[in-house]
Amino acid sequence: MATNPQLSYHELGFRCGVEIHQQLEGQKLFCRCPTTIRKDPPDISVQRKLRAAAGEGGAVDIAAQYEQTRGKQFIYHGYRDTTCLVELDEEPPGPINEKALHAALQVASLLHCTIVDEIQVMRKTVIDGSNTSGFQRTALVGRDGELLMDGKKVSIPTVCLEEEACQVIERGAGRDAYNLSRLGIPLIEIATGPDLHTPEECRKACLQLGMILRSVDGLKRGIGSIRQDVNVSIKGGARTEIKGFQDVQSIHAIIDYEISRQLAILKKNKPIAAEVRKAEPDGTTSFLRPMPGAARMYPETDVLPVQGSLQNIAGIELLDDKAKKLEGIGIAKDLADAAAKAGKADAILLWAKQFPTIKPAFIAESVVSIPITIRRKENITANPSNEEYAAIFSELSSGHIVKEAVHDIIISLGKTGRLDFARFKLLSDDDVEREVAALASENAKVPQNAMIGLAMNKLRGRADPAKVIAAVKRMMA
Ligand SMILES: [Zn+2]
Structure with a gap:
């Protein structure tokens, strides 16, 4: 040309x-x-x-x-x-x-x-x-x-x-x-x-x-x-x-x-x-x-x-428009586009409304990014159904589990085929104190930062990270 x-x-x-x-x-x-x-x-x-x-x-x-x-x-x-x-x-x-x-x-x-x-x-x-x-x-x-x-x-x-x-x-x-x-x-x-x-x-x-x-x-x-x-x-x-x-x-x-x-x-x-x-x-x-x-x-x-009533086609929307709605509730563009493409936009919008204490971006990450990460890093295929996601977000919203546990719950679902919240149940404040105390007595000479690392590792997904850090600091003060 x-x-x-x-x-x-x-x-x-x-x-x-x-x-x-x-x-x-x-x-x-x-x-x-x-x-x-x-x-x-x-x-x-x-x-x-x-x-x-x-x-x-x-x-x-x-x-x-x-x-x-x-x-x-x-x-x-x-x-x-x-x-x-x-x-x-x-x-x-x-x-x-x-x-x-x-x-x-x-x-x-x-x-x-x-x-x-x-x-x-x-x-x-x-x-x-x-x-x-x-x-x-x-x-x-x-x-x-x-x-x-x-x-x-x-x-x-x-x-x-x-x-x-x-x-x-x-x-x-x-x-x-x-x-x-x-x-x-x-x-x-x-x-x-x-x-x-x-x-x-x-x-x-x-x-x-x-x-x-x-x-x-x-x-x-x-x-x-x-x-x-x-x-x-x-x-x-x-x-x-x-x-x-x-x-x-x-x-x-x-x-x-x-x-x-x-x-x-x-x-x-x-x-x-x-x-x-x-x-x-x-x-x-x-x-x-x-x-x-x-x-x-x-x-x-x-x-x-x-x-008859062929004109009456309700509830249909362009993927681009769906992605824009997700952006409107604080989800980054790339994640919003991926969620819309995966056919998850409506579900995410619904969950964001049902569970207002969970950040919409975290909902979208759980639905779109976490299964991909798990497949890449752990070679485990986990595709939770909408019902399973709703159950996870409900547990999270009512404070029975922490946000950090969602990743592991999805892995365990991929491995066993069923949702297991018991293993990831949030520890009480007393339990956190006890776990940290036990860890501290086993590792007497470890400096504070390393101790925080050990505690976080042990309690990951079962306690609020801020509470774990506070407990270690109190313990080692
Ligand atoms: Zn046929």
């Missing part, structure tokens, strides 16, 4: 939009199967051939035709306890998964979309074999939203709830094999308008949309759970869709590659085809298939439309 990239993207008439797909955890969209993606040997395998059906307008979609010309056979691998007849398209879909619908509605409302009056599931023709039915079910949830990014508004034409496709496990000559376990996992799809004018804006939009998605409950985590597709075009070129980014950081380089590829074609005075391309790990793109046309969608009559 030229020395002034801003200017050159502008001169090129560069525009881009993104589509984000995020998988949800729990149950599938139209059956009760779990959302577990499996790679182990299957229990069943079936063989299929798929044909393109005419869309409502009577035209067979160009992308669908392209795939059909390949005349492939498809093998589907399934599992007795993870896939059912719905994935095999032997049984009609069940009603839409309400939890997934709720999450999609929340995302749409966070993006200031107009929520639809009725959820109508549509069929989108796909005959590359990645759907046993030959179509993907998709439902529009919200439209005409916007994403606010550094003061700029990026339009969000649609937020949809879709079913995930099968995972390809083998491509052979005339024969592809797919794993059914991924098919039907709920996917939230967010599409932006072509309002992004630099690759950097595109990267930022992806990060911002990721933050918005993480603000709702029930997202699937890990590699492959979120995917970005990027639509790019330059003046005189054609819209190209790039799929399969390994991560958000590679977006800039891959877009630059795609621009130079299109420029090279334009220089030779050749037309650029509208097509779908794949982002390669080496930063280039490769042809995947022609751009699908508009004849792909028709109504899914096996699923009843969902109506």
